[in-house]
Structure formats: structure tokens, C-alpha cells
Amino acid sequence: MGRYYQPEIETAPRERILEIQNEKIVKQVRHVYENVPYYRHLMEEKGVTPDDIKGVEDIKKLPFLSKADLRDAYPYGLLGTDLKNCVRIQSTSGTTGRRVVAFYTQKDIELWEDCCARAIVAAGGTDEDVCQVCYGYGLFTGGPGLNGGSHKVGCLTLPMSSGNTDRQIQFMMDLGATILCCTPSYAAYIGESLAEKGYKPEDNKLKAGIFGAEPWTEEMRRNIEKSLGIKAYDIYGLTETSGPGVAFECEEQHGMHINEDHFYAEIIDPDTGEVLPDGEKGELVFTSLDKEAFPLLRYRTRDICVLHREKCSCGRTHVKMSKPMGRSDDMLIIRGVNVFPSQIETVLLNEGYTPNYQILVDRRNNTDTLDINVELPPEQFSDIVSENQAKERALEAAMRNMLGIGPKVHLVGPKSIVRSEGKAVRVIDNRKLHD
Numbered sequence: 158m159g160r161y162y163q164p165e166i167e168t169a170p171r172e173r174i175l176e177i178q179n180e181k182i183v184k185q186v187r188h189v190y191e192n193v194p195y196y197r198h199l200m201e202e203k204g205v206t207p208d209d210i211k212g213v214e215d216i217k218k219l220p221f222l223s224k225a226d227l228r229d230a231y232p233y234g235l236l237g238t239d240l241k242n243c244v245r246i247q248s249t250s251g252t253t254g255r256r257v258v259a260f261y262t263q264k265d266i267e268l269w270e271d272c273c274a275r276a277i278v279a280a281g282g283t284d285e286d287v288c289q290v291c292y293g294y295g296l297f298t299g300g301p302g303l304n305g306g307s308h309k310v311g312c313l314t315l316p317m318s319s320g321n322t323d324r325q326i327q328f329m330m331d332l333g334a335t336i337l338c339c340t341p342s343y344a345a346y347i348g349e350s351l352a353e354k355g356y357k358p359e360d361n362k363l364k365a366g367i368f369g370a371e372p373w374t375e376e377m378r379r380n381i382e383k384s385l386g387i388k389a390y391d392i393y394g395l396t397e398t399s400g401p402g403v404a405f406e407c408e409e410q411h412g413m414h415i416n417e418d419h420f421y422a423e424i425i426d427p428d429t430g431e432v433l434p435d436g437e438k439g440e441l442v443f444t445s446l447d448k449e450a451f452p453l454l455r456y457r458t459r460d461i462c463v464l465h466r467e468k469c470s471c472g473r474t475h476v477k478m479s480k481p482m483g484r485s486d487d488m489l490i491i492r493g494v495n496v497f498p499s500q501i502e503t504v505l506l507n508e509g510y511t512p513n514y515q516i517l518v519d520r521r522n523n524t525d526t527l528d529i530n531v532e533l534p535p536e537q538f539s540d541i542v543s544e545n546q547a548k549e550r551a552l553e554a555a556m557r558n559m560l561g562i563g564p565k566v567h568l569v570g571p572k573s574i575v576r577s578e579g580k581a582v583r584v585i586d587n588r589k590l591h592d
């Protein structure tokens with residue numbers, strides 16, 4: 158296997174890519190219009206018909222789609238094909254109210270796995286490699302996506318899923334894993350655990366890591382590379398667009414190539430929706446070009462980034478996106494799990510507390526921590542420590558249920574959370590996630 162998984166498309170001249178995109182978008186829009194009444198209605202509202210879309214130039218005529226639409230249409234409202242043609246669902250982590258369920262036909266899965274295979278090959282993967290996948294398996298897209306990509310490349314795949322670090326390390330050493338796939342914070346933690354066990358970076362056989370699903374800095378990259386003795390590559394994606402592999406880093410390790418034959422990217426001003434030119438920072442919007450079961454036109458990711466089209470020394474011609482530099486909504490990613498402050502508020506209100514709370518996020522020993530200070534009104538305040546502790550544990554359980562991760566809850570006395578004169582400052586995030 159060479160430097161590319163699908164060289165004819167990954168290094169295709171720009172004109173060829175545009176030709177492919179133009180051809181596919183016409184079909185994709187028609188497919189959505191004919192099969193997804195929810196989106197057809199949005200098009201009708203905007204006065205656009207499939208005949209207006211003759212190529213990617215016309216994508217800007219189409220209405221946007223947001224997470225709120227996905228919620229409205231839950232679970233089947235955006236399905237582009239008969240359920241009987243679907244073979245899989247995946248879903249976002251946590252959340253009851255905001256769960257996103259994505260559907261796949263067998264062809265959708267093939268294309269998704271191709272995208273992940275491209276990422277693995279770009280990180281130097283071949284059929285000689287042993288690829289340890291410790292993203293979560295199950296509903297989360299990380300495990301299944303990289304697992305499928307690893308099979309396509311022909312690597313010996315270790316489907317570890319996340320957690321149980323001792324076992325991860327044992328398999329890594331005993332089976333000579335050469336590629337590690339997990340979140341960057343878990344990679345850093347594995348590096349630390351190896352050192353604690355007395356291993357030096359040269360003791361493992363790893364050569365590369367494919368890390369994503371959460372923001373990470375160049376400083377984290379350097380630390381991980383040093384502690385594991387590898388090259389660390391970024392990979393991006395979201396459940397809505399199939400999962401990891403929408404974009405991936407090449408040997409330049411400078412921006413992620415977007416798989417433009419499957420996804421058309423735009424950057425918009427998050428406030429006005431206006432399309433911004435390449436090189437300007439704004440919200441990333443994706444249009445799928447050939448999805449069957451869960452096609453999304455102009456989906457607002459809420460991730461803030463920049464697109465670059467300069468020639469890349471790796472030979473790939475696909476546009477590059479910068480690392481996400483933040484979000485245009487209030488979503489937090491904590492230990493790889495997407496968390497919205499509104500979910501925390503919902504639990505508090507459901508459990509009979511007031512919405513006076515503060516969310517504290519930090520990163521200690523490469524692991525995200527989530528603490529929630531919850532203010533008790535005078536009538537609920539108790540001097541008996543054990544009573545408060547029991548309430549804290551009960552709230553923690555309710556939060557875990559809603560969020561999919563367990564926070565530490567601290568009940569605090571009446572009026573001890575500072576009232577804000579403007580917008581309440583609900584979230585204090587002390588992690589340094591962006592350079």
C-alpha cells in the first residue's frame with residue numbers, strides 16, 4: 158500500500174474534484190427533496206427546488222439545517238431511505254433531549270470506513286500494522302469508524318474500546334500495537350501510565366496515533382508524541398456526518414484534509430449565515446454529497462474553524478480545515494462526551510433545585526474533571542453533613558444518567574454563588590484547549 162488509500166481521488170486535480178462534487182450535489186439534493194419531507198418543506202419555505210441546484214456553487218441557495226432540526230425530526234424525520242435499507246444506527250454520547258441518531262445503509266458504512274481508512278493510511282498505516290482502537294465502541298462513532306477503517310487497510314485490529322488502561326497496556330505491549338486510536342486526553346493518560354509502569358517511550362512498538370473527538374493543542378501533541386514515541390495525527394468528524402474521518406491530518410500535521418468527494422464544506426458567519434471566503438474564521442457547515450440514509454444539506458456544525466486551500470506537500474489536493482478553535486454554541490466536550498449546560502440545568506430543576514449553579518471544568522493528570530456547585534435555598538439547607546452528602550450523591554446519579562458522565566456535585570449555602578449583573582457565568586472552563 159502506498160501513501161494514499163484512494164490516490165485517484167485523494168490527489169485528483171481540483172477541476173476533477175469540482176466535477177465530482179457538481180455531479181453528486183445535483184443527485185443528493187434531488188434525493189433529499191424526494192425522500193425527506195422535513196427538508197423539502199425547508200426548501201419550499203425558501204423557494205428553492207432541485208432544479209435550482211446545478212452544482213456546488215448553488216449550495217448557498219439551500220436552507221441551513223441545525224441540531225434543533227435534528228431534534229425536531231427525531232428519530233426518523235430526516236431519514237432519506239426506507240428503514241429496511243438501513244443496517245446500523247450510531248448516536249451522540251450522553252443526552253436524552255439532544256440525542257442525535259444517525260442511520261446508515263451498507264453503502265453509507267462502506268464510504269464512512271473508506272474515509273477512516275484514508276486517515277489511517279495518511280498516518281502511515283499499512284496491512285503490516287497492528288491498530289489498537291480505544292475509542293468507545295457501541296453507539297459512539299469513534300470505535301466502529303476506526304475499526305472499519307483499520308479492517309479496510311488490512312491492519313490487525315485490536316477492538317479494545319475505551320477504559321481498563323492496564324489491559325490496554327498489556328495488549329499494546331504483548332501484541333506490539335503500532336497505531337493507537339483514541340481521544341488525545343486518553344492517549345496522554347496512556348503515556349503517563351506507561352511511564353508509571355517503568356516503560357520508556359522506545360519500549361513500545363507504536364509509531365503513530367490518530368486522535369480526535371475533542372479539542373487538543375499543539376502542546377498536547379508534543380507531549381503525547383514524546384511520551385509515546387510516536388507521530389500524533391488529528392482526526393475530525395461528527396455523528397451527524399457519519400462519524401470520524403470527515404477530515405484527517407497527513408504527514409504535514411498542519412490542518413486536516415476534508416474528504417471533499419463526500420462532504421462539501423463552507424465557512425459561514427455564525428450570526429448572519431453569510432458565506433465567508435477561504436482563510437476567514439467562522440462556523441463550519443457540511444453538505445453530504447452521497448449519503449443515502451442520513452443525508453444532510455448545509456448542516457451547521459457549530460465548530461469554529463478556517464479553511465485553507467494552499468498546496469499540501471503530501472500531494473493530497475483536498476481542502477484543509479484548521480483544528481476547531483471553539484464552538485458557536487455552549488457545548489462542552491468533557492472526557493470525549495458532548496455536554497450542554499442546559500442538560501445540567503434540566504436535572505437541577507427536575508430534582509427540585511433552583512437554577513443557581515456553576516459548572517467548573519478542568520483537566521488534571523490529562524483527565525477532564527467536571528464539578529458542579531449547586532446552591533441550596535435556605536429552606537433546603539441542612540446543617541447535617543450526612544444529609545447534604547446524600548443529596549449530592551443523588552444529584553450525581555441523576556446527572557450521570559442525563560449526561561453519560563459522572564460529575565462531582567457540591568451543595569453550597571444560600572447566596573454563595575455570585576450573582577451576575579449581566580449574563581450569568583455558568584461555566585468556568587480552565588482547560589487550555591486551544592493554542
Ligand code: DLL
Pocket residue numbers: 249250292298299300368369370371372373391392393394395396397400401402458460480481490495
Ligand atoms: O466525536 C466523532 C469522532 C470520533 C471524531 C472519533 C474523531 C474521532 P460527536 O460525538 O458527534 O462525534 O462529536 C462531534 O466533537 O462537532 C467537534 O466539536 C468535536 N470534535 C470532533 N473531532 C474533533 C477534533 C465525534 N479532532 C464534535 N478536534 C464536533 C476538536 C473535535 N474537536
